[in-house]
Amino acid sequence: MHPQMPPTYPHTRSSGRSRRPIQGGFPMTKLAITIDLLSMTQDRINTYLHDAKALAYSEVYLVMHVSLFHRGKADESLAKLCATIRQSGFRLHAMITEETFNEVGFNRNDLKPLADLGFRALRLESGFERHDYVVTLTQNTYGILIEDNGLALEDPIGRIKAIQAKGNLKQYSAVHPYYVHPDTGCSYDSCVNRTRLFKSTGIEVGVWVNTLASSSPAFPLAKGCPTIESQRHLSTNLSASELVAMNLFDTLGFGVNPASREEMEDLTRVVSRNVVEVPVYFQPELEPHLKEALLQMRFKARSDSAAQILRAVQFRQHAAIQPFNTINRDRLSLTIDNHLAGPYEGEMQIALKNLPSTPYTNVIGQVDLTAGKLVDLLQAGKINFVLIEQS
Incomplete structure (x- = not known):
């Protein structure tokens, strides 16, 4: 299935934190x-x-x-x-x-x-x-x-x-x-x-x-x-x-x-x-403003680990998201729920196994395949992570 053209996101509200530079002093580890x-x-x-x-x-x-x-x-x-x-x-x-x-x-x-x-x-x-x-x-x-x-x-x-x-x-x-x-x-x-x-x-x-x-x-x-x-x-x-x-x-x-x-x-x-970095590739057609907002956000998986997806709710209700690229979700697909998901709109997810398409979930990218173990570790919901775009 060919990707659908993405909508615009005029109401994106970015409250995520930007990537901080290295600070002085010794870390606890x-x-x-x-x-x-x-x-x-x-x-x-x-x-x-x-x-x-x-x-x-x-x-x-x-x-x-x-x-x-x-x-x-x-x-x-x-x-x-x-x-x-x-x-x-x-x-x-x-x-x-x-x-x-x-x-x-x-x-x-x-x-x-x-x-x-x-x-x-x-x-x-x-x-x-x-x-x-x-x-x-x-x-x-x-x-x-x-x-x-x-x-x-x-x-x-x-x-x-x-x-x-x-x-x-x-x-x-x-x-x-x-x-x-x-x-x-x-x-x-x-x-x-x-x-x-x-x-x-x-x-x-x-x-x-x-x-x-x-x-x-x-x-x-x-x-x-x-x-x-x-x-x-x-x-x-x-x-x-x-x-x-x-x-x-x-x-x-x-x-x-x-x-x-x-x-x-x-x-x-x-x-x-104390924030791990998940390497990802975004869909080229993804609206730049939404992509930047996601890159600025710190995520954390829910502690009640879902069986088939990693769920991060921090971006819920941060944007008006129309259906886009609602294709099959292969393992390590990066997805976001659109407005059809109601109160779940904006929830970011990573597929832990191959899953079928749904009309309320947009596939916006792919986690680098070398990061599969890292995603499994993040599923426990004990540490924050950020998305790092790969070229």
């Missing part, structure tokens, strides 16, 4: 970057830190290598970088494997060498399977937070119980791994279930947002550095929107693949506004 001295040039590191500071990032993860130490002491390049990061106001995290920890000569009973370098958190990579070992680390007297390897733990319940019994739970959190090798990331369900386990006992959890700007020396054949495999080919904007919509994580960051300035801006914007 912490933002992080990762730096690897052995794979990034000094100029790239300096630019990365400058951009992170300007965009309200507060956490810097530093990858630890044995070659950065000599007889247990940091070499000049590492010591200088740690000082720069600390003086810039970031909280510094050491990312370290158990093998590197032992080979450098660190002592689980005394983290003073790490504290002296300015580290305020220790992110445990591979190894560290013994509960008593990690319990001791959480008892350090330097206030160093121990960040466990979230999803990679073989016995997370045993770990939590051990720390509750003998460790310091106030100095313990979890950060899920990032995965640079394609097809190796975790499933959505495993990430959610493990995160909820930690959160149920008050433990903060961090996760990694995808970036497509660069590849990793660990796997130079492909880009993408997410925690969740289904996000590997998503933009940072969409990856971040999904993670924010999950409403589970205390820290969102970029893993070992450096993000671009634009990707960093996308993450800051989504987190600081």
Whole structure:
């Protein structure tokens, strides 16, 4: 069926909010970057830190290598970088494997060498399977937070119980791994279930947002550095929107693949506004004034989730809407009820499955197919969203 010509909307009343610029200050959800001295040039590191500071990032993860130490002491390049990061106001995290920890000569009973370098958190990579070992680390007297390897733990319940019994739970959190090798990331369900386990006992959890700007020396054949495999080919904007919509994580960051300035801006914007962005394509014939009003509006799905559509009522009675393009509603079709729907006129909807046409519903566009998971997450009605037009 060919689209019908649209009517005009002389009575459109826009009370939606415009897209806000990035504001200063730190958002409640912490933002992080990762730096690897052995794979990034000094100029790239300096630019990365400058951009992170300007965009309200507060956490810097530093990858630890044995070659950065000599007889247990940091070499000049590492010591200088740690000082720069600390003086810039970031909280510094050491990312370290158990093998590197032992080979450098660190002592689980005394983290003073790490504290002296300015580290305020220790992110445990591979190894560290013994509960008593990690319990001791959480008892350090330097206030160093121990960040466990979230999803990679073989016995997370045993770990939590051990720390509750003998460790310091106030100095313990979890950060899920990032995965640079394609097809190796975790499933959505495993990430959610493990995160909820930690959160149920008050433990903060961090996760990694995808970036497509660069590849990793660990796997130079492909880009993408997410925690969740289904996000590997998503933009940072969409990856971040999904993670924010999950409403589970205390820290969102970029893993070992450096993000671009634009990707960093996308993450800051989504987190600081606490509003996720749904990419859409509008019908070319849609009246520009109505389209602009919809783009300015903040939506939120009804909490009594409909079985077949996502319903957002915020635009009801904001415009006089005549029937237009009342065609079949394919999955992820963007629709709006016209005046034939009476008091529902202006209700914006997204089809969750293929649905037939109705005379009272106009199909005005299509959600980008890559945002299907995001739409499912928004259906719970717990977070605001805006429409972002794609070219």
